[in-house]
Amino acid sequence: MAALVLPAGLLVSMLLVAPMLLLFRISLNLYSPTEMMVEATSAANYLRAVADPYYRQVLVTTLLVATGSTLLTLILAFPAAYWLARMQSRWKSFATVVVMFPLLVGNVVRAAGWLALLGNGGAINAALLGLGLIAAPLPLLYNTGSVVVGIVAVVLPYMILTLAAVIESIPRQAEEAASNLGARPLTVFRRVVLPLALPGVIAGCVLVFVLCMNTYASAVLLGGPQFKMMAPAVYDQFVRGNNWPFGAALAFILLGITLTLTVVGSAVLGRRYRRGKLEEAA
Numbered sequence: 001m002a003a004l005v006l007p008a009g010l011l012v013s014m015l016l017v018a019p020m021l022l023l024f025r026i027s028l029n030l031y032s033p034t035e036m037m038v039e040a041t042s043a044a045n046y047l048r049a050v051a052d053p054y055y056r057q058v059l060v061t062t063l064l065v066a067t068g069s070t071l072l073t074l075i076l077a078f079p080a081a082y083w084l085a086r087m088q089s090r091w092k093s094f095a096t097v098v099v100m101f102p103l104l105v106g107n108v109v110r111a112a113g114w115l116a117l118l119g120n121g122g123a124i125n126a127a128l129l130g131l132g133l134i135a136a137p138l139p140l141l142y143n144t145g146s147v148v149v150g151i152v153a154v155v156l157p158y159m160i161l162t163l164a165a166v167i168e169s170i171p172r173q174a175e176e177a178a179s180n181l182g183a184r185p186l187t188v189f190r191r192v193v194l195p196l197a198l199p200g201v202i203a204g205c206v207l208v209f210v211l212c213m214n215t216y217a218s219a220v221l222l223g224g225p226q227f228k229m230m231a232p233a234v235y236d237q238f239v240r241g242n243n244w245p246f247g248a249a250l251a252f253i254l255l256g257i258t259l260t261l262t263v264v265g266s267a268v269l270g271r272r273y274r275r276g277k278l279e280e281a282a
Helices: 002-027 044-051 053-086 092-104 107-118 123-130 144-167 172-180 185-196 198-213 217-223 230-240 244-281
Strands: 030-032 036-038
Touching: 002 244, 030 044, 030 244, 036 244, 044 053, 044 244, 053 092, 053 144, 053 198, 053 230, 053 244, 092 144, 107 123, 107 144, 107 217, 144 198, 144 217, 172 185, 185 198, 198 244, 217 230, 230 244
Parallel strands: none
Antiparallel strands: 030 036
């Protein structure tokens, strides 16, 4: 078994662990306008990121957008996932491909499509103006709402497919038994489907939250220059400011907070799921 795992372990170490260790070492260096990077072992970059109100606000914005996008994605994905999981017709494979199809399109291309829809001269404003419902174009772009819409459009297929795989394993007899005992559809969902689908909810939310925390194209193209999230801030430090040490520190702060919230959230939901299973067994 060890011989089988060793090649994959070495590959992961070379492609992931080693670059991350190098990036962490860079984050401990200091920035100099003349020398670009001065070798050191200092936590000054991390302290600056924590103490600077601007980057604290960027982090708060990232957390709020990621959390809101994850919850909205879950709400939108559950009905579609349930419908896909319970579909019995020969079109199920086609429906699955349709759900997966947006994943074949790059994030930048999808964001450009939203620009064409939400812009002042875009399809939505043009239609509303043509119908006489508005007198001037609505500011649909370059705000938090447009960023959330763009992010949800990117991550929605991941949530649908994750939930559908779990819901498909839930026996239909459990829902039918609850209905036969007089439970209303909403009660069946709340007391039967949702608890049994909780592992899929956990996996889907973790995956989507990580993607939302690290979004770049949607934040830059749909949020505009005034809207800042952590991933574009990291890019700005590396490419525009040439401040690699501070950019590396921001990247590790983003990584650390994402991992911490993911682990804590998974543990809380997992404990609730196990407690529910124990109550059912009792």
